[in-house]
Amino acid sequence: MNWLTSFVRPKIRSLVGPKEVPENLWRKCPSCGHMIFHKELEKALQVCTHCGHHMRLPVKQRLKLLFDGGAYTAIELPKPAHDPLRFKDLKRYGDRLKDAQAKTGEKDAILVTHGKLQGQNVVIAAFDFDFMGGSMGMAVGEGLVAAAELAILQKAPLIAIPASGGARMQEGILSLMQMARTTVAVDKVKEAGLPYIVLLTDPTTGGVTASFAMLGDVAIAEPGAVIGFAGARVIEATIRETLPEGFQRAEYLLDHGMVDMVVSRTELKDTLGKILAMLTHRQAAGDVIPLPSDKAPVTAKPTQKEKPVDRKIVQDGDFEVVDDGSSDRTKPAE
Template sequence: MTTTPGPVRAGQDVQWRRCASCGAFIYGKRLDRNRKVCPECQFHFRIPPDVRIDQLADPGSFEAFPEPGPPRDLLGFTDSKPYPERLRDAQARTGRADAVLAGRMTVRGRPVITVVLDFSFMGGSMGTVVGAAVAAAARTALAERTPLLLVAASGGARMQEGALSLMQMAKTAQAIAALREARVPVVNLNTDPTFGGVSASFAMLGDVVLAEPGSLIGFAGPQVIRNTIRQELPAGFQSAEFLLEHGMIDGVVPRETQRETLARLLTLLGPSVPELPEPTAPEGEFLLTRPVPAVRTTRETVALARTIDRPTTAEYIGYVFDDFVSLHGDRSHGDDQALLGGLARFGGQSVVVIGHQKGHDTAELVRSNFGMPHPEGYRKALRLMRLADRFGLPLIAFVDTPGAFPGIEAEERGQSVAIAECILELSRLRVPVVSVVTGEGGSGGALALGVADRVLILQNAYYSVISPEGASTILYGTAEHAGRAADALRLTASDLLRLGVVDGIVPEPPDGAHTAPHTTALTLKSALAHTLTPLLGRSGEQLVAARRERFDRFGDLDLQPVVDWENDDEH
């Protein structure tokens, strides 16, 4: 909508736009400078494909593919006007043969094949020409092994082309499947609106799925839903933010940071230089491979592992890695704040990072459920494990949880299945896996991130089949004997090293990691680099075989060595 509030003198050329969200009138040139985003409320105006390309691509880098052939009226379809007439109107209005623009470009120097839908052409609907253009771009990406970016803005399948339009959902989905099998990255950027046959096919199948703020995204449109179920829809329903909360997308990215976010993703998903940070100290200073004398009781160690000031996974990520892009959601229910994950850079090597997340105050702890994931948290971890395997990226896991959440909702949504699938998936990943217990290592909820080639533990962390309080309650009928149970469980770092459950101990400052979090993180960084380096040269088959052998030996006296550290004797 273009309007000019107030009197305009002759010769004046003043363009104003009224924001559909807040009602503010915005000077056109100011709106253009602000990437078509309302400066008052951040509402994202719809933009045509060429403007989208200008905002994302390096200047002058976009080369359009040849225009697809014009769509045909194969059904002889007529509603209030014949389909050919609708096509002619849309073509005259947009200057485009159909609702799609495709080509190649670079983003911060990274090449990418790009497809952008044009909502102003019959609502960006997907007919045979759009489907063919998406599939052709995917085939080009596959042939050149170049990432594919899909920018959607669509009302869905084009009804004027009937079942042939419906078949484009399968055509585009199988094109994405070929890229997935070939480990070629696919990134979705969904904008307002993205619905129907587009959202239920290529628009939600990327390795990473992003959305613009406020965009409406879903299968059925709001009006269709209202008319079908006869209910009022909740505030924010089907918005990008709603989808993020419900685990359907990885992030909501404002227009001003989309180019940078896309460049980071292309870098992290692209070829890596297998060079890890050099350790900054002798090995004995950042990784201990022999038990250390106890300086506190087991109960005191457990208390220290649980202290609210202890560094969280988010803090370790900030200190240890050079870049990190957080990814979200399990693609089926929610985005569990108790499980953090994403893509990171570790020296010259891209990695996938997952970890339990806690907090330092009541608000953070409640938001993260005190580090106890629901099934959707473990399913998010499972999705990221598979992402690591697909792109050949090492996986680094941070373990710090009292255990998986033992609640009604968790049981209803399949807590056991989610944990079991994580354990199974880790056992078969063809990439290096390193886990580090940074605080609490509680039962199966910890092991879901702990099936690794190498397992490290911080000096004052613990790892156990059950909490001391739980063991005491079961064995003695009361939690009062938790200290006695803790001693019996042999859950300290040195105990676990003797048992072979962990491979090394990462030293902490005398009074605990929380007294010097940055120093502890740098020590851990050296330990991770030292541990991961020899694993990078192993094949997927070697990694899987050795990992399975590692866990096969536990409890089998014919396979598991028993080490007497005091006498340096192994038998």
């Protein structure tokens, strides 16, 4: 009886009993509230199949989406000083870095990669929001500088994809200095005559927006992305006014001239390919179809030489009249 109770019965229950369902099989859309199966959401590139809301896309999945065949090469970035200020709040900054590195498998919040996008060599610097909110510290500044130098070396366009809450407060003034460094790096890319394109994703705020993120030759944003400097609640508390609906969203910025276009995630690769083709004077990605013309070609008629006109001056009182047979202009006699 003891054998049946302790061995046989648990074995049978494990075979026929209810199985635990993982909690991450379904995702709730933050916009419309629909529950979406995780495989369906991955297939739709983290875009809600009901309302089209663009959820945050993991950085490696984004890179695979943009590069041809999902193949790219990540470069090794220079290693900056570790916790230079010995900063501590509720937790040591060094411990926060270790936790973020263990969570993401990356050394910091930026990946610098290169490969082909629709046959064109490109360098892409993409932020990882899962690493301390994509905050910009010295390592991110080094990454942007390295990406610019690599683009100049390869004579390739540079694409920056920020997803950041701004400067990294744990590095103080050293973090704010990266705003100037990244701006200079972008200027070097432009001086080399290379395209610099920025893809603004959710969110792009703080010091990142105030530096390299708004310097692109073309600024593209994903639908619904939050783009701004200070937070909406901080602005409302400062100006003591209610902000308009959709404030700091990609569509609002498009209407007010802050971004050039808002492009759905499924169309990003084709759009970037066409823009790069135009900026680098390559052949257009699509077929060029000549417009039909129902008018016969116009042939230029031979010009006839004008017959020389004899001009004579006739004295008429106080005026000299220029008589060419057609003109009635007069001028005072000298």
